[in-house]
Amino acid sequence: MLIRQFGFSAFTVMSLFAASACTPLPDADALIDRHAGQVARFETASGPLSVEKTAAILAELKRKSGDIDILDKQIALEQAVVGSPLIVGNKVTLLQDGAATYSAMFAAIRLAQNHINLESYIIEDDEIGRQFADLLLEKQRRGVQVNLIYDSFGSVGTPQVFFDRLKAGGIEVLEFNPVNPLAVKKGWLPNNRDHRKLLIVDGRIAFIGGINISSVYSSGSVTPRSRTDTADPAAWRDTDLQIEGPVVGELQKLFIETWEKQRGIALAAKAYFPVLPVQGRDIVRAIGSTPDDPYSLIYLTLIYAIGNAEKQIHLTNAYFVPDPRLLQALIDAAGRGVDVRLILPNHSDSQLVFHAGRSHYSNLLKAGVRIYERGGGLLHSKTASIDGVWSCVGSTNLDWRSFLDNDEVNAVVLGREFGQQMEAMFVRDLGASEAIEAEAWAHRSLLLRFKEWGASLLQRLL
Known part of the structure; x- marks a missing residue:
């Protein structure tokens, strides 16, 4: 916010x-x-x-x-x-705090065979952000198409070089409602922010909840500290879901709708909507x-x-x-x-x-x-x-x-x-x-x- x-x-x-x-x-x-x-x-x-x-x-x-x-x-x-x-x-798994959530996300990403769609309000250039970047770039090199949406304001503190590295590696990166009016592809809407946290792997497994891509979530929910404490990242208490089953298709629709409304380039032809068994x-x-x-x-x-x-x-x-x-x-x-x-x-x-x-x-x-x-x-x-x-x-x-x-x-x-x-x-x-x-x-x-x-x-x- x-x-x-x-x-x-x-x-x-x-x-x-x-x-x-x-x-x-x-x-x-x-x-x-x-x-x-x-x-x-x-x-x-x-x-x-x-x-x-x-x-x-x-x-x-x-x-x-x-x-x-x-x-x-x-x-x-x-x-x-x-x-x-x-x-x-569907199968829904309750995930508490960043360590458990990131571990589950990394495991799903490593098993990706077709595509990865990631949407997050905040993606930071810190230890966790770089772990995601390295893993996503590795999957892109192996032929898995990675599409990423980040919010322009939520990630305003992230250096552009971080996203440039992803783009150079073949990942399609879309900035949601750029803060800079000269960078917009549609009407300038600085008040409309993408607060979603959504990861979809192969159209079969999805993660949603409150956790952004940031090291502040890594230490779990033990002691109170501030988000700006760079020496010892804050302990944040948060909740996510890992979802497998037919409803993942509905979450995929939301990601693609956002991509299209933001006028991202045409997505690479991949199996975004596979048959999803029980x-x-x-x-x-x-x-x-x-x-x-x-x-x-x-x-x-x-x-x-x-x-x-x-x-x-x-x-x-x-x-x-x-x-x-x-x-x-x-x-x-x-x-x-x-x-x-x-x-x-x-x-x-x-x-x-x-x-x-x-x-x-x-x-x-x-x-x-x-x-x-x-x-x-x-x-x-x-x-x-x-x-x-x-x-x-x-x-x-x-x-x-x-x-x-x-x-x-x-x-x-x-x-x-x-x-x-x-x-x-x-x-x-x-x-x-x-x-x-x-x-x-x-x-x-x-x-x-x-x-x-x-x-x-x-x-x-x-």
């Missing part, structure tokens, strides 16, 4: 974002009413399942998970508004959002899920600057007896975002929402677990920029088995967190209150 990464002056920020500062978030209630009564549908790699098979899948989900409404209501609303199918037959039992929906959409698909998906929750809402997020509708959805859920818990960071790489998020604590605590701040590594995860059967992992923060200005990608996974893994991860993060108690919070210092007030004035920009 622009503010959190470089700390622009208020005047610069206001000038840069003036064109989008009045952009509204969608009327979620109206859209819910419009699409009420939809029937859930599922697909395989071969296409939509019959009504009978769909009913059997729903019955099995309910048998394992309990007869909770979210399985009917949420599935139907998502498919009506989001458009991407809910696909069966790999497991996970049911997954891939959801991509861009400012080109009439409304944020990921925002609406989350609002629906919170509104449909009956038992629990467990959210872990790095940057919490909710709009009024999301704030009210959380308050309403707590009011109807849902166990609403938020794990947020106790320190951040953006003080503005940190204090803007804290400005909402009083109202949330008063409504019965339980808030925890995680210590140790800097929290960078973006995950949701609702009613133990609806899970979401991706790149989207709970802030205005993610919902209105960024390209983002998330995956929704249905089912009790994966939900249990998400809950176990949530419990572990709780163990590293401290509860924010309403009484103690009410007696916080005037300095903190002033910082919250000041940051809240800029929350639409965060």
Whole structure:
């Protein structure tokens, strides 16, 4: 994010974002009413399942998970508004922190036979960045086509020579919405950033989540440090998914759509959409959002899920600057007896975002929402677990920029088995967190209150 990464002056920020500062978030209630009564549908790699098979899948989900409404209501609303199918037959692996994620990514890249598509907000010229570069160049030399998208602003600190080396080795490199207006291939859109983190290998295995290509993720989530500490890289707590199976084709579509919208050169003829056999039992929906959409698909998906929750809402997020509708959805859920818990960071790489998020604590605590701040590594995860059967992992923060200005990608996974893994991860993060108690919070210092007030004035920009 622009503010959190470089700390622009208020005047610069206001000038840069003036064109989008009045952009509204969608009327979620109206859209819910419009699409009420939809029937859930599922697909395989071969296409939509019959009504009978769909009913059997729903019955099995309910048998394992309990007869909770979210399985009917949420599935139907998502498919009506989001458009991407809910696909069966996938294998989803939960990856925590950079070391595990990079290890899995490197293993997949080494086995690549046809192509590698990589899209990342930040690609740094550091130890991890160079490991990726060396491995990708090696695969390119062996005839595997590598296509890479990096965000111009997110990677603004990366020397051009880093990308020039990749290009010289035959890798196709595309800069998303160049900051330099003289380098643009379409209209200059400095506010629209590519915040996605997406790796696809051979069209068969994909990785998505919050982890960029940077050494700050390498040391795991043990001790709090700053992102700018070059002597000892920060320990960041983050979450990714490794996905195998038919839904990878939907993620591939998102990568190719971005490449084409950014007017990249014609992609080399490769098997981008191979036949994808069943790999497991996970049911997954891939959801991509861009400012080109009439409304944020990921925002609406989350609002629906919170509104449909009956038992629990467990959210872990790095940057919490909710709009009024999301704030009210959380308050309403707590009011109807849902166990609403938020794990947020106790320190951040953006003080503005940190204090803007804290400005909402009083109202949330008063409504019965339980808030925890995680210590140790800097929290960078973006995950949701609702009613133990609806899970979401991706790149989207709970802030205005993610919902209105960024390209983002998330995956929704249905089912009790994966939900249990998400809950176990949530419990572990709780163990590293401290509860924010309403009484103690009410007696916080005037300095903190002033910082919250000041940051809240800029929350639409965060």
